[in-house]
Amino acid sequence: MKIAVGCDHGAVEFKQALIQLLQELGHQPEDLGTYGTESVDYPDFAARVGRAVASGETDLGLLFCRTGVGMAIAANKIPGVRAVVCSDPYSARMSREHNDANVLCLGADIVGPGVAQEIIRTWLAASFSGGRHERRVNKIKALEEGTAG
Secondary structure, rough: OEEEEEEHHHHHHHHHHHHEEEEOOOOEEEOOOOOOOOOOHHHHHHHHHHHHHHHHHOEEEEEEOOOOHHHHHHHOOOOOOOEEEEEOHHHHHHHHHHHHEEEEEOOOOOOOOHHHHHHHHHHOOOOOOOOOHHHHHHHHHHHHHHHOO
């Protein structure tokens, strides 16, 4: 899979280690920045990754900051993005199976590298279950389009 990856200045080393994991797993990470520890604005990188995913340029996206929260808020403003913050493998799996999440946000200050690797492995191995969950994801899409209330 082609996976867009982005971070802010608080998670550069974290991102680099996880890009290496993606490569080891046979995926094609596309590093959309940032690349240094100079202060940057996380919404810029959330937008880059979100747009890559929503346009179909990449299959999925990963975003990292200190908590993952700001990245998820910003990424979810991009139509077509269903970004989640996870700090455990179970939530990661459920986000794919039940919510068809396409962007995973992790907090470098919340989960250590080992847990982050486990979360990412689990998230990438899971897939959308469809069925009753498809109806619910379609309702999310309708909210996004302004056609549901």
